[in-house]
Amino acid sequence: MVQFDNQYRQVKVKIVYYGPALGGKTTCLQHIHKRTDPQQRTKLYSLNTASDRTLFFDLLSLSLGKIRGYRLALQLYTVPGQVQYNATRRAVLSGVDGVVFVADSQESQREANLESLDNLSENLEANGLDRSSVPIVFQYNKRDLSPLLGIEDLEAQLNAEQAISFPTVAITGEGVMEAFAAITEATLTTVASRLGVDTSPQAVSQLRAQAQAALRPLVSVGEVESAGDGGVEVTRPTMVTEGEGPLPEQELVQEAVSANVAMTDLAARLDAVRTQLERKVRVLEGIADFGRGIANERDPDGVLQRLLDQGLELLRAQAGAIIVVPAAGTLREAVMSGLDRDPMLATQDEAGEPLALVLLNDSKPQLMARDLEGVGDSLVMEAVESAGYLSAVAVPLVAQGRVAGLLTLYGDGSRPPLDEDDIQLATVLGSAAAMGYANALAWGRLEDLNLGLEAQVNARTKEVRESLDEVQRLAADLREKNVLLNDAYRDISELDQTKSELINRISHELKTPITSLLAASKILQRSDDGVSEGQRRFVTIIRDEAEKLAEIVQSVFQASILAATQQRPECSSVPVQQLLKSALAPLRELAKGREVALHVLVPAGLETILCEPQTMEAALRAVVKNAIEFNQGGGEVKIEVRRFVRDSASWVEVKVVDSGVGIPDVELPYVFDAFWQGGNVLTGKPRGVGLGLAIAKRVVESHGGKITISSAVAEGTDVVLELPQGIEAEA
Ligand SMILES: Nc1nc2c(ncn2[C@@H]2O[C@H](COP(=O)(O)OP(=O)(O)OP(=O)(O)O)[C@@H](O)[C@H]2O)c(=O)[nH]1
Ligand SMILES: [Mg+2]
Incomplete structure (x- = not known):
């Protein structure tokens, strides 16, 4: 039974x-x-x-x-x-x-x-x-x-x-x-x-x-x-x-x-x-071996070959193939065993599509074997049988949601028909292989990318090397030009020095004869005896021209001072009294002529200040001269000197206060500009070429100091010179 x-x-x-x-x-x-x-x-x-x-x-x-x-x-x-x-x-x-x-x-x-x-x-x-x-x-x-x-x-x-x-x-x-x-x-x-x-x-x-x-x-x-x-x-x-x-x-x-x-x-x-x-253990061992093998396989076709070999062995199948999808709409057998052509690729359905495509689109594992109820898709079964096999499995290879191919395995009459156990086994192998295949493809792409990158890096390195050579050539060129430039600069500096010395000497040499000329013409103007009207006119002409000449010499001298402020001053300890004396001496007559009193206040104990005597003398003279010229008859000019401490350093302040006409606010910002002449509010004619305050400012600043001006119209003007003394103040 x-x-x-x-x-x-x-x-x-x-x-x-x-x-x-x-x-x-x-x-x-x-x-x-x-x-x-x-x-x-x-x-x-x-x-x-x-x-x-x-x-x-x-x-x-x-x-x-x-x-x-x-x-x-x-x-x-x-x-x-x-x-x-x-x-x-x-x-x-x-x-x-x-x-x-x-x-x-x-x-x-x-x-x-x-x-x-x-x-x-x-x-x-x-x-x-x-x-x-x-x-x-x-x-x-x-x-x-x-x-x-x-x-x-x-x-x-x-x-x-x-x-x-x-x-x-x-x-x-x-x-x-x-x-x-x-x-x-x-x-x-x-x-x-x-x-x-x-x-x-x-x-x-x-x-x-x-x-x-x-x-x-x-x-x-x-x-x-x-x-x-x-x-x-x-x-x-x-x-x-x-x-x-x-x-x-x-x-x-x-x-x-x-x-x-x-x-x-x-x-x-x-x-x-x-x-x-025992069979299951063998199968599991086979799967484990297979997993290890494909994990290290870098060649996509190698993965497919391993899958086919393992599938044939573990399922004891007689033939098989792996069909891949190299590009959308194309199918090809990547590896094959015991077949000339995979029946799933050789046979087409009613719509003319290869059966493999139908199976791939279905993307589910398929068992093809005759049983009591027959099989679902008779076309597929017929294809299997017409190729001389009795059963088959077809497993789509899916990795990361993408169908990469189709594994087909065929059994002939020498074995029992492939069954559900076989399809399960093929599915396990297929999913492991699909992952390995995707990895191997990704690895290949990475390698290509690396090669591309390497080529790019090489090309860029070459470019960089070339531009580096170019930069070096330019740098050498620049160095040569710099040497030439330095030579030229030295020549110019020497020339400049010579020029400054020349101007200095000429202005100095001219001063004495001009002063004599002026004095003589003044005396002649004052004396009445034996001078005809015609002669007097000539004397006036001589005096006027001599004054003009004195102005010109003064301007040339100032210009040379201005040029000197572009170099670092050569400071020394200068006695204050002497500095003020030589600065003010040429102005005494001017002050007397304009009925302006000069007062100098130097506190006891302030013997010397640190400065370059020649330029500082010119600066002081320019400021005081301005104060005299912009004064009114009966007015006064005070020169106050004091020592003070700022930021733990010792400074000297020279303040020149006049009781003159003052400078309107709108003009104050321009008074230190070269060639500025505050003519409008003057009682008298403007004098000089307007270099005085500009020179003073340059000289003070070249000493690291500061010059400021404050003024009130009809009251007077204060000019303050502050000079660092280069020594630590005593605590
Ligand atoms: N020469 C020859 N000897 C046979 C053949 N078949 C069986 N024998 C021998 O006959 C003897 C009995 O064979 P068994 O297969 O044990 O016979 P059995 O029918 O199982 O016997 P029981 O179990 O006792 O009923 C053995 O020695 C066999 O080798 C045959 O075809 N030719
Ligand atoms: Mg027996």
């Missing part, structure tokens, strides 16, 4: 190898065990007697992959052939879905075969089963021995219902797998009815196709087991007879067989779980 196991989502099909003692049943299972894929089978469990005859049964469990979400498991049992173990045979037959009757072809075994076949019918009946409703396949075994019964004989004796039969040699495996495939197929009708699809002939034929596809790789695998008894577990149970007193033999055997069936079944299940776990 086909069993459903909802907890493990399994459908179990029970096939029992039946026949006379020593007919070769166990040998058949051993052969099937050796020939099948270790991934799809459990160990072979044998419960034997001490002399290695079958005591209870042998059990081999095989997996046929998934059908409608259920794993289809075939459970192959043998019974003990020895007559005395009938109770065991009966127990093992319970719930059987198909029987392989292993007859012994030797002439000597004619009776034993017949007895065993009868015994089978009896025991089926005892289990509530009808002999005609249980599928049966015959093996006429030991065809290598003699004397043998003819096949026709055997058929006539045993196979009245003309079931499928095979001549076999179990020790070499001849015919064994064929008989196994035949009984499996024969049980599928029962499976279909258990799955509830037996009413649809189409569903049944699909189930058959699927089972055949699943069986094909199982029976086509060569000898895979290593030498020795690897994968075979032999148990020699001891019968429990003591305890609750003697049981009737029948019940005892029933109990023992049931217990052993349950135990072996559990062992088989554990073995299946172990196989699955």
